[in-house]
Amino acid sequence: DIQMTQSPSSLSASVGDRVTITCRTSQIISSYLNWYQQKPGKAPKLLIFAASALQSGVPSRFTGSGSGTEFTLTISSLQPEDFATYYCQESFSNPGSFGQGTKLQIK
């Protein structure tokens, strides 16, 4: 099984900040990595697929990068609606695994 290590587990930041979340995998997965955003009581929302492809309708301040075993999600300038929990997910295996999540809170 592929192990996912997402960091940090929580993060406090202010509107306008640039933040980066990291996801590491226990084996090489090429670009089989997706990122989701989830707000309390809601379904997850796809942000990034194939490590760096921006899902339609997602603001360009969200950027995904990486390949192999290390990946990052960057939000270039935090907006109030971005405070949520973020999950990475590998799709190299079937079914794939999710990271444990990063809770992004307002400082």
Next chain:
Amino acid sequence: EVQLVESGGGLVQPGGSLRLSCAASGFTFSDHWMSWVRQAPGKGLEWVANINQDESEKYSVDSVKGRFTISRDNAENSLYLQMDSLRAEDTAVYFCARDRDWNSYPYLDYWGQGTLVTVSS
């Protein structure tokens, strides 16, 4: 507009069974793999199972193998999850999600709002 609506959740005793349903609309259901993902209260996401377009391929996480069965009815645009021998640790919100892929890179692009399953005596 793509819509996925789950139903069938509820309270069940340990060892009991439930059948979840997901009604799909707004897209050609028979063209897509489909998935079930769950989230225990206050916890992260766990991809439970998925199924291909004609039910010839099914995959599930080890913790539910032999107890949960994923299936679909393309004529009814519906996805199902038969859950048997339920345990307390199966308590979660269960989401139905549509699979897509781009250049063979899979992802889940639409999700339902979820249905809560509580396993307790």
